[in-house]
Amino acid sequence: MTRARKPKLAVWKFASCDGCQLSLLDCEDELLAIAGEVEIANFLEASRAVVKGPYDLSLVEGSITTPHDAKRIQQVRRASKTLVTIGACATAGGIQALRNFKDVQEFVSVVYAQPKYIDSLAKSTPIADHVFVDFELRGCPISKQQLLEVLSAFLYGRKPNTPASSVCLECKRRGTTCVMVAQGTACLGPVTQAGCGALCPAYNRGCYGCFGPMETPNTVSLAAWWQTELDASDLDLLRALRTFNAYAGPFRKESEAHDRKQ
Amino acid sequence: MTVSNKRSKTRTIKVEALARVEGEGAMYIKLKGDKVSDVKLKIYEPPRFFEAFLQGRAYTEPPDITARICGICPVAYQMSSCHAIEDAFGVRVEGPLRELRRLLYCAEWIESHALHIYLLHAPDFLGYESAIHMAADYPEIVQRGLELKKTGNELMTLLGGREIHPINVRVGGFYRVPRVSEFKDIREKLKQAREAALATVKWVSGFNFADFEQDYEFVALAHPEEYPLNEGRLVSNKGLDIAVREYEEHFSEEHEPHSTALHSRLAARGPYFVGPLARYSLNFDRLSPLAQEAAREAGLAKVCRNPFKSIIVRSVETLYACDEALRIIADYEMPEKPFVELKPRAATGYGCTEAPRGILYHRYSFDETGTILSAKIVPPTSQNQKVIEQDLYGFVAQSLKLSDQDLQWQCEQAIRNYDPCISCATHFLKLHVERD
Incomplete structure (x- = not known):
């Protein structure tokens, strides 16, 4: 395909661990090919060279946690034709959204000796709470294959193919015996979105929800199953639902129900 | 960007973004005539409060939760947390399980070091903006x-x-x-990787290095038989020799206004240096013969005090990690059980392991059910902040003749010598040089 000019790619970081943008550098076999198809115009982790916007595609990692970042995301949106969020922090607020259930000032004083130097918002919020997002890629971390799918879908102007079904379907495809039914291992697979390839059950552990809630998950039914069949307590459920996607609607609501019962 | 004001004889160099580091920070350098009057490594990475939300979590959770502090060295967080928790509950993980942990850590060292050597640091030595630019000439x-x-x-x-x-x-x-059979393919690939690592040591040893040495206090783990990864005593070249559990008696953390990462110092002597240069200089004799020989051929002495040469040391460590991984795989026997059972108790545990960037300390206190009462985590980059600032003081003072553009680039390089992971401690490093 010939183009008048290469599309400009930018990668932005907000509050996060860096892992999702590292996924791009982890595409060892594809990285140089990607650099041939797009102009890597602003990707600080990889390059000193920064080309001015506007950018055709912005990948945004991380959540909004400071007043400064709440302003910066508006600038990023204005400079971007298409904005795709990558990972649980950018799509759900990340693990740092655990503060949303507590008083943030209490958190500041646990970690920092001089809390007055810390400028932090009360909540850690996903990018879509602040600006229009064209597409959200899930995962903590994202899957490399899904990232490549999003990049090529963008290049060819089509919708990315990333299923919103549950991890259970991936287990069936992989031929993994259900760890919950066969071994009584607590698993979030039935309510968690696919994308990781059902890794955990293949390693003999229950899914712990890295890709966040699937489309229309029945969390009430799963929680009841955990409690009646697996003897899980409300605290067990609270902890399981409150990790990297704690602030995503269905996980948040279900965890709040168990928080009240404790 | 360079701004010169001829009337007041000031020069201001601003770099809006220092790249090829993991995280967001800024650099500020102020010059008065021929003297450096102030240097600050500013870290803006938004705080994420891990130590606070670990309170009330189960003892089984820190390996998954703390891994999320850093996408580049998650294994380091998993290892330090496991060791600290096992220490609290009085359990030791030995035999093939211990070896598998070491193998996993070797994998992280290879990945993280190769990332830094090739994609983040080498472009500085050869004058490219990025490895992608460099690939056009050195595919x-x-x-x-x-x-x-x-x-x-x-x-x-x-x-x-x-x-x-x-x-x-x-x-x-x-x-x-x-x-055992699952290692068959990777074994062949590791043999090729070892050759590639050997070639890497040779390649980087031919770069030009700034003439810059400092009398650092190096701090690393030391173990009687092994090059340190998961275990050892904390030692230094200036007399420190303590058990991991004594860490907080000797090291303190300070919270400075210009940084969301706490600054660490040795209570007795101040700033100290962690990471590949420290590990190598304190543990040369425990490298594999192949790694020792490659280091000698690359012209490294047993102790290396030039931080710009950290790229050679990182390459030697990559070679060692390939060599060690192959040794572990050759000796591997599948353990009967994949894990050792633990029984929680009310106690405090301490763990420290060698992340690719240096020592990573964890401490947890538990109640009798294994619920976390308090947690403390000290990542390598916050320990190196002071020494990075000191390097910039020294380096700028001896490099005043450089043009603003060269000085700026070499200061960035001096920061990248440490492979700073600001996500562990941020991506937006601004370099600001003021000259009066």
Whole structure:
């Protein structure tokens, strides 16, 4: 395909661990090919060279946690034709959204000796709470294959193919015996979105929800199953639902129900 | 950007963004005539409060939760947390499980070091903005680096399930351990990786290095038989020799206005240096013969005090990690159980392991049910902040003749010598040089 000019790619970081943008550098076999198809115009982790916007595609990692970042995301949106969020922090607020259930000032004083130097918002919020997002890629971390799918879908102007079904379907495809039914291992697979390839059950552990809630998950039914069949307590459920996607609607609501019962 | 004001004889150099580091920070340098009057490594990474939300969590959770502090060295967080928790509950993980942990750590070292050597640091020495720019002139070399990195990631995926935030680590060991036969393919790839690492040591040893040495206090783990990864005593070249549990008696953290990362110092002597240069200079004799020989041929002495040469040391460590991984795989026998059982008790545990960037300290206190009462985590980059600032003081003072553009680039390079991971401690490093 010939183009008048290469599309400009930018990668932005907000509050996060860096892992999702590292996924791009982890595409060892594809990285140089990607650099041939797009102009890597602003990707600080990889390059000193920064080309001015506007950018055709912005990948945004991380959540909004400071007043400064709440302003910066508006600038990023204005400079971007298409904005795709990558990972649980950018799509759900990340693990740092655990503060949303507590008083943030209490958190500041646990970690920092001089809390007055810390400028932090009360909540850690996903990018879509602040600006229009064209597409959200899930995962903590994202899957490399899904990232490549999003990049090529963008290049060819089509919708990315990333299923919103549950991890259970991936287990069936992989031929993994259900760890919950066969071994009584607590698993979030039935309510968690696919994308990781059902890794955990293949390693003999229950899914712990890295890709966040699937489309229309029945969390009430799963929680009841955990409690009646697996003897899980409300605290067990609270902890399981409150990790990297704690602030995503269905996980948040279900965890709040168990928080009240404790 | 360079601004010169001839009337007041000031020069201001601003770099809006220092790149090729992991995280967001800024650099500020002020010059008065021929004297450097102030240097600050500013860290803007938004705070994420891990130590606070660990309170009230179960003892089984820190390996998965703390891994999320850093996507580049998740294994380090998993290892330090496991060791600290096992220490609290009086359990030791030995035999093949201990060896598998070491193997997983080797995988992270290979991946993280290859990333830094080829994609983040080498472009400075050869004058390129990025490895992608460098690939236009050195396609085979960049390809070699990517292959090396890929092998580290493949080993990580085999043992951990995936390369970022591995899912297979649990307190007491693993969820699932590999069969001997599963190592067949990776073994061949590691042999190639070892050759690539050897070629890397030779390649980087031919770079030009700034003439810059400092009398650092190096701090690293030391173990009687092994090059340190998971275990050892904390030692230094200036007399420190303590058990991990004594860490907080000797080291303190300060909170400075210009940084969201706490600054660490040795209570007795001040700033200290952690990471590859410190490990190497304190543990040369425990490197494998192949790694020692490669270091000698690269012209390194047993102690290296030039931080710009950290790229050679990182390459030697990559070679060692390939060599050590191959040794572990050759000796591997599948353990009967993938993990050791733990019984929680009210106690405090301490763990410290060698992350690719240096020592990573964890401490947890538990109640009798194994619920976390308090947690403390000290990442390597916050320990190196002071010494990075000191290097810039010294380096700028001896480099005043450089043009603003060269000075700026070399100051960035001096920061990248440390492979700072600001996500562990941020991505937006601004370099600001003021000259009066």
